[in-house]
Amino acid sequence: MSGPLSHLKVLDLSRILAGPWASQVLADFGAEVIKVERPYKGDDTRHWGPPYLKDSEGQDTDDAAYYLSANRGKKSITVDITQATGQKLIRELAQRCDILLENYKVGGLAKYGLDYDAIRQINPRIIYCSITGFGQTGPYAKRAGYDAMIQGMGGLMSITGVPEGQPGAGPQKVGVAVADLMTGMYAVSGVLAAVIHRDQTGEGQHIDLALLDTQVAWLANQAQNYLTSGVSPERQGTAHPNIVPYQAVPASDGYFMLAVGNDSQFQKFCQIAGLDELAANPAYATNRDRVKARDTLVPLIESATASKPAAWWLEQLSAAHVPCGPINNLQQVFADPQVMARGMVVEQPHPQAGRVRTVRNPLEFSASPLQYQQAPPTLGEHTQVVLEAELGLSPGEIEDLRAQGVI
Known part of the structure; x- marks a missing residue:
């Protein structure tokens, strides 16, 4: 043993x-x-x-x-x-x-x-x-x-x-x-x-x-969101209750996961996506602002990401250290080079x-x-x-x- x-x-x-x-x-x-x-x-x-x-x-x-x-x-x-x-x-x-x-x-x-x-x-x-x-x-x-x-x-x-x-x-x-x-x-x-x-x-x-x-x-942040605010969280699909943009977004050939965790990453994403006007807009400057403006911001992001295939986004965003990833089925998971290498x-x-x-x-x-x-x-x-x-x-x-x- x-x-x-x-x-x-x-x-x-x-x-x-x-x-x-x-x-x-x-x-x-x-x-x-x-x-x-x-x-x-x-x-x-x-x-x-x-x-x-x-x-x-x-x-x-x-x-x-x-x-x-x-x-x-x-x-x-x-x-x-x-x-x-x-x-x-x-x-x-x-x-x-x-x-x-x-x-x-x-x-x-x-x-x-x-x-x-x-x-x-x-x-x-x-x-x-x-x-x-x-x-x-x-x-x-x-x-x-x-x-x-x-x-x-x-x-x-x-x-x-x-x-x-x-x-x-x-x-x-x-x-x-x-x-x-x-x-x-x-x-x-x-x-x-x-x-x-x-x-x-x-x-x-x-x-x-x-x-x-x-x-x-293990409801974790969602439980604490309720205990702090007194408001029960609701279903948000793949979106995150406390971070924006942090969800599955459309590409021209499917979906990929975009996980922007801080303001610097949001600036980099906007540069790659050709959304310089969003990066310069004070309404989206901080995560607090972006969460508040979720309903107006996300459609603009989705319109941009839908213009190119997922592989393009994954390559460009990963090179800029903007967290993102594919949405794999299990066949793809076990064929993934990182999963195999590990x-x-x-x-x-x-x-x-x-x-x-x-x-x-x-x-x-x-x-x-x-x-x-x-x-x-x-x-x-x-x-x-x-x-x-x-x-x-x-x-x-x-x-x-x-x-x-x-x-």
Whole structure:
């Protein structure tokens, strides 16, 4: 094992995306992650396809691409936690782990003796992270929570999409499950903070993390805009609420993203666009002015940018250090020279497909480089080896558990 967290062991009882995303990051960082799944069925996302990973003969395997996106680097074991023997196996594994991740409904693990209060009795140093839709307290605590509904409840859909009154207006969710993904990232930072606390005090703890809390927290400047002004922000399409011009603009052959972040960049843009009269107009001199004059300024900019192809604008503006970029589909993203140069796609050997490609972790450590040796595991791929290595069970004992349907 390598990576900055190679000394840590994680017991992952989570499913779907938020928890698995967190445990994948921990695995990328070198932690040993034991993913516990239901016998025969596994994580729900294994079945969230098509597309599915294809085996060496070109046939669909049982693992959907969705599952592959969030489970690299882990060991999969199957345990039926509804059985007493299965609960005993989980408790014994928890005694040997530093971190436990779970995303069951509030109180869902208590009936199995696997809740935080039970686990800390046998491992006081455990860092136990519970991820739920709404948290362990509050009037919604017992409700189930999924990403799309959280994007709506947490305000994101009110500021995402075409502005009201324009064709196509209405609520829009983001194209990936950002509430889940951000919750996973907060889980990682919370767990690592708790590890530092434990290193200093010897004390483990419980982390209560909710999708709704996370969604509200990362509204960032939009939330602060509301708290400062008392006015709810509205949908502005690709435009920025606090900066102008900062949005997708038309070219003669499509669109590109223009992201003018300061007054000097605006002057440079105007020079390239042949809009010297705008650069000299005091009504547009500062960003404060431009935001105020958004409705009159943007149409003038769009009229100019529509006169030439996107490639011309990207070349000219980039040379002048005016931030801009293409609006790529995913084929274009993974063919982009910068993405390729940074090695954003990695391959690992896979027992069915031969090789599987995934998107690498974006962090680069100089002293403890990350390695990507374990592909997203097949269901129960590591049950035998984990039970033998961690709990000292014999092949015969493991076979008995399999016969009883425990694993």
